[in-house]
Amino acid sequence: MKNVVSDFSAEVSLEGASGGTLFIVATPIGNLDDMSPRATRVLAGVDVVAAEDTRHSGRLLSHLGIQKRLVALHDHNEKDRAGSLLAELEAGRDVALISDAGTPLISDPGYVLVREARAAGFVVCPIPGPCALVAALSAAGLPTDRFLFIGFLPAKRSGRRASLESLSSEVATLVFYESPHRILESVRDIAEVLGPDRETVLGREITKTFETFYSGSVHEVLAELEQDPHGTRGEFVVMIRGAEPCAGDSDEAILDVDRVLKVLLAELPVKKVAKMAAELTGLSKNELYQRALALKDD
Template sequence: MSASMTVKEAQSSGVLYIVPTPIGNLTDISERAISTLQQVDAIAAEDTRHSRPLMQHLGVKTKMFALHEHNEGQQLQTIVQQLEQGQSLALISDAGTPLISDPGYLIVRECRQQGIKVVALPGACAITTALSGAGLATDRFTFEGFLAAKPQQRKKQLRELSQEQRTLVFYESPHRILHTLADIDSDFDSERPLVLARELTKQFETYLHGTASELLARLQSDPNQQRGEMVLMISGYKPATDSAGEIPVRVQQALKLLSEELPLKRAAAICATLFEARKNSLYQWGLKNLNK
C-alpha cells in the first residue's frame, strides 16, 4: 500500500493484507500495520480471544472473525467472495508474521489463483529475531518448524537432518525441550554448537549457548529456563576432513560391530580410544555408512 493510497481507496479491487503482530513487546508493531488494521473491513485472527486485548491496546475496533487450522478450508470460499466483492481483509496470527508455522496458506494461494491482490507487510518474526542474535551462520539456514511430538518420529527427523550443512532452526515447546535436546545429543556430533532463544522481546529474553549436552544440563538444573516460547538453532554440519577411505577397514569393522550393540555415539567413542582416531570422524562415517 503506497503512501498515496489508503486501504479504503484500494477496496474497489479487494485486497488481502498479511499483517504481522508483536511476538512479545507490544511496541514492536509498525504504524503501517496499525493503520491497516484500523481501515480494513474485517480481521481474520487465529484466535480472536488472544488477539482482542492487542486490538484494544492499539485502539483498533475493526470486527474480527476466527481463521485457524481447523476451519481454514471451510472459510476459504467465504473469504474469497468477500474480497471479490471489494472488501478489504487483514490476516493476523497469534503472534509474529502470519503463515510462518501458522494457518493462512490456503487463503493466500486461492487469492493468488483468483487474481486477488495480496499485500504482505514486513514485521516481527521469531525466526529472524532469534537468528540475528544467535551468533550462528545466517548466510544459509533452513526452518524446520516444530519437530514431531512422538519420540520415534522426532528421532528420525533429527537423524535425517544431522548432516545438513545449513543452520537449522526449530520452534520448540517447553514440555518437549528436554527430550529434544537429549535426542540431539544422541544423534548429532557432540561438539555441534546450539543456541536456545527464549521469550524473545519479553522481560526474560534469554539466549543460551552450548552443545546439546551442555544446554540439557543447564535446563535440568534451572527449571525456569524450560519456560516460555522457544527457538532452537543448531550450527550446520561441517564435513570431517577424513574421508571414508582414510578410516582403516579394521576400524570400520570394529565400529560396525560395536554399533550393533551400542548407540553409535558410544561406539564411535570406544573406537576412537582403541585406535587413536577422531571420534567425530568415526561418528560421521557411521551416520553415513551404517544403518541405524
C-alpha cells in the same frame, strides 16, 4: 501490474484491478512496542480481520484502540473459511490476516487463504514485522548465510529422532520451534542423534521480559536448561549449527564443478548446462544454474 503504496487508500491499489486487498500483517511476538505504525494503520483501515484466535487478537486490537469485525481462521477451519473471506475480497472489502504472534504462515495458518486469493487474482500485500525465527537467528552468533527452518519437530520421540537423523548431514544452520513441555526431550534427542558437541543456541521468550539465550555445545545447553528453574517455561527457538561439509564440498571440488560448467557453457545454454552438470555431479540443479549464470556473467 503496479503496486502503489499510499497512506491507506487501501495501502495498496492496483491499476485496472477490482476487489479488495488481502494484507498479511505481522504482529508482536511479545513486546507490544514492536507493532509497526504501518501495521496499526492497516488494521485500522481494513474491513475484516482474520485471526488465528479471535480472543487473543481482540485484546491486541483493543490495546491499539481498534474495533473491527473478527473472523476466526485457524488450522482446523481454514479450508472452509477461505471461501467466505474470498467473497469479502470479491465484494471490494479489504481483509487483514494476523496470527497469534509474529508473521502469519510461518508455522501458522494462512497458506490456503493466500494461495487461493492469489489464484483468484486478488492483491496479497505483506506488512512485515516481527518473526521469532529471524529475531533469534540475528542474535544467535550462528551462520546465517544459509539456514533451514523446520517449523516444529514431530511430537513423538520416534518421529522426532527420525527427522533429526534425516537432517544430520545438512550443512545449513537448522532452526525449529519447540514448546516448553518438550524442550528437554528434544535437546536430549539432538545430543544423541547429532552428537553432544554440536553447537546449539536456544532463544527463549524472545522480545519478552525474561528473554534468554542458552548457547554452547548441545551437552552444555542441556545442562543450562536443567539447572535453570525457568528453563522449561515459555516458547523456544532452537538453532543448531549445520554439519561440517563433506570432502565433496571442498574448494577443490567446487573448482572442478566450475571447470565442468565452463566447458559446457562454451557449447550449451545455461539451463541445459545446469541439467547436465546435475546429472554428472549429483549436485542441485538450481544451485548449478545460479553458479553457471555467475560464470557466464564473469
